[in-house]
Amino acid sequence: MKISIVGTGYVGLVTGTCFADTGVNVTCVDIDEKKINNLKKGIVPIYEPGLETMIKNNVEKGRLHFSTSLKESLDQAEVIFIAVGTPPGEDGSADLSYVLAVASEIGRHMTQSIVVVTKSTVPIGTSKKVRAAVKAELDKRNADIPFYVASNPEFLKEGNAIDDFLKPDRIVVGTDSEDAEKVIRRLYKPFLLNNHPILFMDIPSAELTKYAANSMLATKISFMNDIANLCELVGADVNMVRKGIGSDSRIGNKFIYPGIGYGGSCFPKDVKAIIRTANSYNYPLRLLEAVENVNEDQKKIMAAKVKNYFNNDIKGKTIALWGLSFKPNTDDMREAPSKVIIKELVEAGAKIKAYDPVAMDEAKKEVEDSITYGQDPYDVLIDADALLLLTEWPEFRIPNYKVMSKLMNHKVVFDGRNIYDMNEMNENGFDYFGIGRSQKEVK
Ligand SMILES: NC(=O)C1=CN([C@@H]2O[C@H](COP(=O)(O)OP(=O)(O)OC[C@H]3O[C@@H](n4cnc5c(N)ncnc54)[C@H](O)[C@@H]3O)[C@@H](O)[C@H]2O)C=CC1
Ligand SMILES: O=C(O)[C@H]1O[C@H](OP(=O)(O)OP(=O)(O)OC[C@H]2O[C@@H](n3ccc(=O)[nH]c3=O)[C@H](O)[C@@H]2O)[C@H](O)[C@@H](O)[C@@H]1O
Known part of the structure; x- marks a missing residue:
């Protein structure tokens, strides 16, 4: 054939x-x-x-x-x-x-x-x-x-x-x-x-299935991001809530990880496109409009946390970033939330040093010229005032606290993917901020 x-x-x-x-x-x-x-x-x-x-x-x-x-x-x-x-x-x-x-x-x-x-x-x-x-x-x-x-x-x-x-x-x-x-x-x-x-169906149903699938997944993510933000306000831990709801087989435990907003070449584009299609039939997809709005806000949450931590003055602060691609195991920077976060931080006067295992070449084409790149994760921590984990690449999972403590100016970690153990961070002397995790535990 x-x-x-x-x-x-x-x-x-x-x-x-x-x-x-x-x-x-x-x-x-x-x-x-x-x-x-x-x-x-x-x-x-x-x-x-x-x-x-x-x-x-x-x-x-x-x-x-x-x-x-x-x-x-x-x-x-x-x-x-x-x-x-x-x-x-x-x-x-x-x-x-x-x-x-x-x-x-x-x-x-x-x-x-x-x-x-x-x-x-x-x-x-x-x-x-x-x-x-x-x-x-x-x-x-x-x-x-x-x-x-x-x-x-x-x-x-x-x-x-x-x-x-x-x-x-x-x-x-x-x-x-x-x-x-x-x-x-x-x-x-x-x-x-x-x-x-293999599901054979009529052509319009197949075409719509694709948008409905991506929209459903995007909805799960925005829903969890909304719940995560509520967790912070009420003193709950979204990791627990996620496990609590994810073990209900009707809900399922996949695609309910809160984070810094969904990115990539498809969810943002496809949610927009289906909203647009529905509008052309005079049927506003209110739920998906909300999904999109929540996502736009979520991309700004990390920068807001950093600013808040430094009393709204990050001018001249050096911020280290771990991860740039919109998700691990790809060099794709399309609609990566890291780009929004970098923009917010640079506009507020911060200096950015970033490391990503594979996406730095792509990032150089799309991101502010003013940011610098490191050779490895620890390179970017030299004199850093804060570390932001933006993409959950496996190599970031077990951080070397000793080296981090030696290199960083200030010991604070903002974890955009909730991959770190808050208590372990605190025990090693780091202030820690995840997504949807109670602020009460911060030292
Ligand atoms: N990236 C993903 O993970 C997924 C993407 N999709 C969909 O698949 C489609 C393709 O997406 P990607 O592979 O990410 O796109 P891409 O941007 O990586 O690749 C598209 C390729 O098409 C080529 N091209 C454009 N016009 C052409 C022409 N007239 N003749 C020959 N080649 C031409 C471009 O040079 C480019 O290499 C999109 O509709 C996307 O929504 C669906 C599922 C997953
Ligand atoms: O149409 C497409 O292009 C593809 O879009 C997504 O795939 P992809 O964008 O490659 O990556 P995902 O793993 O779905 O992640 C998308 C975004 O959602 C975020 N995400 C994912 C899962 C989750 O629980 N939480 C979360 O924030 C990721 O960090 C990432 O930014 C779909 O998962 C694929 O099924 C689909 O084919």
């Missing part, structure tokens, strides 16, 4: 590599020549654990190819996945220009019947537009070639992408044709061996 994946980003590259791993012949296509040239040399553009080795293996076996030519990739391909970006437009709606440009290109170059699958996250009705864009190009050249469209949203998480793709909780496919269903079922069969279901 031969397939093509257009868009070689987080989703396209992982999708292509995982399909190649099952023996399918895959061509990953991108318009970014540098990216494709690098991939041909074995240089992977993103940090995703396990991906590099898997790519290398499949390239060596001759099953995984990289190209800038969509036209060439179409040769004998049975399925083509569209996995390009759908960034938010100015009004919050998803920008479909990349998706539709690919659809038109498919129509311009296809020579045999093919299933066109949209894997990008797209609003309801997009598959219709994809179908129309392909058809318009076929009509222009009087080509009567049958083709099918399908929607196959992706649910992988960055940092755990390969595992999520190989062992999905479910695969969602929206289609209106039995022929397309047959081809897609065959392609996904290797991932269904452990009884993970």
Whole structure:
């Protein structure tokens, strides 16, 4: 079987590599020549654990190819996945220009019947537009070639992408044709061996499922952030409350970790987009509007805690940051809450020294020039007046109190992910502030 994946980003590259791993012949296509040239040399553009080795293996076996030519990739391909970006437009709606440009290109170059699958996250009705864009190009050249469209949203998480793709909780496919269903079922069969279901449904339902899933997860996070803030006021510990509610199987213990607000390329964008879609039907999604508002406020909470601790005067203070990426195991800085926190602190006159195991190169492209970067976690603690833990990378989990005490000017830790033991911090002489943990225990 031969397939093509257009868009070689987080989703396209992982999708292509995982399909190649099952023996399918895959061509990953991108318009970014540098990216494709690098991939041909074995240089992977993103940090995703396990991906590099898997790519290398499949390239060596001759099953995984990289190209800038969509036209060439179409040769004998049975399925083509569209996995390009759908960034938010100015009004919050998803920008479909990349998706539709690919659809038109498919129509311009296809020579045999093919299933066109949209894997990008797209609003309801997009598959219709994809179908129309392909058809318009076929009509222009009087080509009567049958083709099918399908929607196959992706649910992988960055940092755990390969595992999520190989062992999905479910695969969602929206289609209106039995022929397309047959081809897609065959392609996904290797991932269904452990009884993970493949759910076929109508196309609008598949498209909406993706937004509903991300919105539900974002809602859980904002809910817990709201509860965490209440915990601080009433003297409760959100870690306890989280365990207390998470052990109710109806609620579940996943995605209820409070923190510094959800970030990344998807939750913020997708919550905005579904609100926008609903508004266009004159149906305000009040709950999700609140989810978004809580999240915006939550991103500012750490900076507020720091300012409050130093009596609203952090001018000239040196603040050390551990972690910059929006979550561990990725170098992705898109919508990272760290960017909001840095902005707030810099505006108040603080000097920032940051360390992240992999995201510093990405951060340098997006963050204030005034901040400096360290070689390792302890490097940034030299003369620091405070440490802020922003991303829960494993290497930050067990801090070396002796070294910290020696290096830091002032012993205070603000833990944006609640990974530290408050008592242990206090016993080692550190003032400690987590998220949603009673301030009473602070010395
Ligand atoms: N990043 C993630 O974890 C997830 C993303 N998604 C969705 O998947 C889609 C892709 O997201 P990412 O992989 O993060 O995007 P990305 O920004 O990492 O990659 C998109 C790629 O598409 C390429 N591209 C743009 N126009 C093109 C064209 N005409 N022809 C060929 N290539 C083209 C770009 O050069 C870029 O390399 C988005 O809709 C996103 O919402 C869904 C699930 C997870
Ligand atoms: O559509 C997408 O792109 C993807 O978006 C998320 O995946 P991702 O953004 O990679 O990462 P998550 O692990 O979901 O984390 C998102 C944000 O929420 C935050 N988060 C997550 C969980 C939690 O309990 N608390 C919390 O604050 C993380 O720190 C991070 O900033 C979804 O989890 C994926 O299923 C989906 O495919």
